[in-house]
Each structure stands twice: as C-alpha cells, then as structure tokens.
Amino acid sequence: MTTDTGSAGPAGLRRVAAAALVGTAIEFYDFFLYGTAAALVFGRVFFPALGATGALLAAFSVYAAAFLARPLGAVLFGHVGDRLGRKATLVLSLLLMGLSTAAVGLLPGYREWGIWSPVLLTLLRLCQGVGLGGEWGGAALLLAEYAPAGRRGRYGGFVQLGPCVGFFLANGAFLVLARWLTEAALLAWGWRLPFLASTVLVAVGLFVRLRIAETPVFRAQHDRAGVPVLEVYREHGRAVLLGGGAVMVGYGLFYLTTTYALAYATAGLGLARTLVLSVLLAGSVVMAGTVWWSAAAGDRWGRRRVLTLATAAGALWSAALFPLLETGRTAPVALALVTAMALLGAMLGPLAAYLPELFPTRVRYTGAALTYNLGGVVGGATAPLVATRLTAAYGTAQPVGWYLAGLGAVSLLCLAALPETRGRQLAGAPVPAQLRAERVRRG
Structure with missing residues (x-):
C-alpha cells in the first residue's frame, strides 16, 4: 500500500518524517554496530594473530573500507534516484544494509575459517558502505522535497536524528551485552545478537517506507539527467568538493569520539567498558537535542x-x-565525550536541508549524497587509523585532538567559500515575496 503524502498537509509530512527517521535510524544502527564491535571485540575475533595494536588497526581498516564504498553507493543510488525516483532507492538501500549486517552476525571467526573470515567481513562491510552511501541522500531529499521552504531545516532534522537513534540502539545493545555476559560469552557468540536483530528492524523499516509516495518535486521535474554523476562533475564539482570539506570535521569528531575513544579508553586507559558505553549513550541523547535545535x-x-x-x-x-x-576520571571523561557529541549534533542539524539546497532537482540526489559521503572518506575513514598511529607513536592521544582541530580549520575554510541557501527554492529560484517578508518580520 502506498500513501500519497504529497497533498496530505501536516499529517502527510509527519508520515514522511517518520519514514525518513525510522529508515535512517535502522541504517545507521547497522553501520554503527561495526564501529562498536570493532572497538570491543572484532580485533580478537577476526584478527587474533596480529597483537593488540595490529588487531585494532586491522579492525579499523575494515571499518574504513565502508567509507571508501560510500561514494560508490552515492553514485549508484544517486543515478537511480535522479532518473527513476527517490522512493525506490530508499527501499533498496535498506535491504542491502540489513542483509549485509545480518550476514556479519552469521560469519565464523578467524579460528573457524582462517583468512576467508576477514576477507568476507571486508566484503560485507563494503556492502554496508554502498547501502549507507545511498541512504542518506534519499532520506534527506525525501523531506527536503516535501517540506515547505520556511521549515525545510526543521523537517530535515528528522533525517539527522536517525544517526542519533541508530547510535543509541547500537551502543545500548552492546551495553546490555557487556552487563549480562561474561567476556568469554561476548567473544564467542554474544556480539552476534545485535547484528542478527537487524532483520527485525529492517522489516519494520520496509513496512514504513513502502507506504510513502514519490516526492512532489521529483514528479514535477520531467527533464532527467542522462548520467547524473557526469553532470555533477561538470557543473557542480566545486560545490561537491567544498561541501565534502565542510562536513569532514563532523565525521572526524564523531568517529574519534565514539569508535576510537571507546577503544582507547577501554583498552588503553583501562576504563570500564560499561562506563564508557554509558557515557556515549548519554551523549547520543544530548546530541539528538542539539541536532533538533x-x-x-x-x-x-x-x-x-x-x-x-x-x-x-x-x-x-x-x-x-x-x-x-x-x-581517567569519570567526570572529565563524561564532560569530554558528551560535549563533543553535543557540538557534533549542532554540526549535523542543518545538513539535511543545506546540502540538497546546493543542487538542482535533476541531479540533487547524486550531488547531495556524493558531497555527504566524500566528507566521510577523510573525516570518517582515516581518522581512527590516524589516531591509532599517532597514539602509538607519541604514547598519548593528545596529538589526535590537534589533528582533529586541523580538520576543523579546513572545514571552516570550505564553509566560507560556500553560499548561504536559506530561503532558496529547490529549483534554484528565490523564495516567494510573502515568505521573504515574513522572515524580515521575524528577524
């Protein structure tokens, strides 16, 4: 059953927002599961012969592989989304991510399958990256192209709440396992349960997403790009590069605060796993609040x-x-991680409206998705690897903070070169005069 939300007013927008939020939360839950598992158990399960630092680097390298695959997913799903519609890609990306995640939960470890085990883990992680590379752009466009211009940012916030919910669920699952299972049980079979649970969540997400209609903006756009990625490259390459640079530090801050900090605090500093997971769980709630604001x-x-x-x-x-x-003290650790996640939420909130507004309808999916995921290659893929090597070289993680600050400086330069898009119609025309007048009155 498909519900035509294009003309249903506020109730229809709420259904679209729910579809975007639920699906994105499930996709990011699947994606973040690997990060948490990589920090806690995957080094010992899939790379036991490499030693503590080597195993962590190997687990983070497979983790980075998904980020390298995300631009490919943006191009593939963007092509379909710009030529055939946004809805189909949202269903396909959810299926690809969910099935890949469940397969990780069934994968034997190194002791059972030898080298084939990490090889297959890498392939499944690549599939996850392709799926998530197509997910964010479709979900962002779903709301951006339904929402009224004056509230596009607010509705885009539902998309950006998805990573907060997904992270909360992924970390919450491992927190429950850490509290109730022994270390041996967690390594033997416990870590598989959150991955297998993805099948249930995907079924829920498909039910919600199959009930929405194609966006009205896409239905009204009859001129389709032949090869969207080529058009983006020729006519919007500057926006893609600058936009990717602008979001780069957000990726770095998130994955260094969550995945790398989790591994460093538990294995390197000897902090209790349940303590760090609990702090990150609280941080995800605060992050959701700053996303919304x-x-x-x-x-x-x-x-x-x-x-x-x-x-x-x-x-x-x-x-x-x-x-x-x-x-190593609870209060400073909590302050460090929760504040970082609060600031990250403030970075994430406007993106679901901002990036789609940079591109015209005929290539919006490809442009927005490629921009968002290119930022992840530098900020998300390499940051944990760089951090691990810096810590090993200097014996402290403090240089990692300066590395992250450097990424922030580059992102600020990119933002300075990008335009403001508030009030821009999605086709590129200025907003109606009455909306401009209303904004002047509101200040």
Whole structure:
C-alpha cells in the first residue's frame, strides 16, 4: 500500500518524517554496530594473530573500507534516484544494509575459517558502505522535497536524528551485552545478537517506507539527467568538493569520539567498558537535542551561519577532548565525550536541508549524497587509523585532538567559500515575496 503524502498537509509530512527517521535510524544502527564491535571485540575475533595494536588497526581498516564504498553507493543510488525516483532507492538501500549486517552476525571467526573470515567481513562491510552511501541522500531529499521552504531545516532534522537513534540502539545493545555476559560469552557468540536483530528492524523499516509516495518535486521535474554523476562533475564539482570539506570535521569528531575513544579508553586507559558505553549513550541523547535545535536554527538564522559556529566550537573543543579523556576520571571523561557529541549534533542539524539546497532537482540526489559521503572518506575513514598511529607513536592521544582541530580549520575554510541557501527554492529560484517578508518580520 502506498500513501500519497504529497497533498496530505501536516499529517502527510509527519508520515514522511517518520519514514525518513525510522529508515535512517535502522541504517545507521547497522553501520554503527561495526564501529562498536570493532572497538570491543572484532580485533580478537577476526584478527587474533596480529597483537593488540595490529588487531585494532586491522579492525579499523575494515571499518574504513565502508567509507571508501560510500561514494560508490552515492553514485549508484544517486543515478537511480535522479532518473527513476527517490522512493525506490530508499527501499533498496535498506535491504542491502540489513542483509549485509545480518550476514556479519552469521560469519565464523578467524579460528573457524582462517583468512576467508576477514576477507568476507571486508566484503560485507563494503556492502554496508554502498547501502549507507545511498541512504542518506534519499532520506534527506525525501523531506527536503516535501517540506515547505520556511521549515525545510526543521523537517530535515528528522533525517539527522536517525544517526542519533541508530547510535543509541547500537551502543545500548552492546551495553546490555557487556552487563549480562561474561567476556568469554561476548567473544564467542554474544556480539552476534545485535547484528542478527537487524532483520527485525529492517522489516519494520520496509513496512514504513513502502507506504510513502514519490516526492512532489521529483514528479514535477520531467527533464532527467542522462548520467547524473557526469553532470555533477561538470557543473557542480566545486560545490561537491567544498561541501565534502565542510562536513569532514563532523565525521572526524564523531568517529574519534565514539569508535576510537571507546577503544582507547577501554583498552588503553583501562576504563570500564560499561562506563564508557554509558557515557556515549548519554551523549547520543544530548546530541539528538542539539541536532533538533540547530536544524530549526538554520531556518531562522541561516544554515551556513549555524554550521560555521558549530564547526568553530567543535574545532576548539578538539584540543581539550583527549587531555580530559586521559585523566581517567569519570567526570572529565563524561564532560569530554558528551560535549563533543553535543557540538557534533549542532554540526549535523542543518545538513539535511543545506546540502540538497546546493543542487538542482535533476541531479540533487547524486550531488547531495556524493558531497555527504566524500566528507566521510577523510573525516570518517582515516581518522581512527590516524589516531591509532599517532597514539602509538607519541604514547598519548593528545596529538589526535590537534589533528582533529586541523580538520576543523579546513572545514571552516570550505564553509566560507560556500553560499548561504536559506530561503532558496529547490529549483534554484528565490523564495516567494510573502515568505521573504515574513522572515524580515521575524528577524
């Protein structure tokens, strides 16, 4: 059954928002599961012969493989989404991610299958990356192309709540396992349960997504791009590169705060696994709050302005993040991680409106998805690897904070070169005069 939400008013928009939120949360739950498992158990399950640092680097390398695959997913799903429609890609990406995640839960470890075990893990992780590479752009466009121009940021916030919910579920699952299972049971079979649970979540997501209709903006756009990625390269390459650079530090901050900090705090500093997972769980709730605030703030004050302020604050906090973590005391550790996630939420909130507004309808899926996922290659794929090597070389994680601050400086330069898009119609025309007048009255 398909529900035509295009003309259903507020109730229809709420259904679209629910579909975007539920599906994105499930996809990011699947994606974040690997990060948590890589930090806690995958080195010993799939790379037991490499030693502690080598196994962690190997697990993070497979983790990075998914980020390298995400731009490919953006191109593949973007092609389908720009030529055939947004809805089909959202169903396909959810299926690909869910099946790949469940297969990881069934994969034997190195002791059972030898070298084939990490090889297949890498292949499944690549499939996850392709699936998530197509997911975010489709979900962002689903709301951006339904929402009224004056509230596009607020509705885009539902997409950005998906990573918060997905992270909460993934970390919550491992927190429950860590509390109730012994170390031996967690390594032997317990870690598989959250991966296998993905099949149930995907079924729920498919039920929700199959009930929505194609976006009205796409239905009204009859001129289709022949090869969307080529058109993006020729006519919008600057926006893609600058946009990818702008979101780069957000990726770095998130994955260093969650995946790498989790591994370093538990294995390197000897902090209790349940303590760090609990702090990160609380941080995900705070992050959801700042996502919601900044998404709405982008409608009122401008997307780029909010992104610039949040990025500057995140870059400054990066220098304090790891010194606080290395105190090993509960209060400074909680302050370091929760504040980082709060600032990250402020960076994430406006993106689901901002990136789609940079591109015309005929290539919007490819452009927005490619921009978002290219930022992940530098910020998300390489950051844990760089951090692991820096810590091993200097004996402390404090240089990692300066590395992250450097990423923030580059992101600020990219934002400065990008335009403000608040008030821009998705076809590129200015907003109606009455909407401009309303914004002047509101300040």
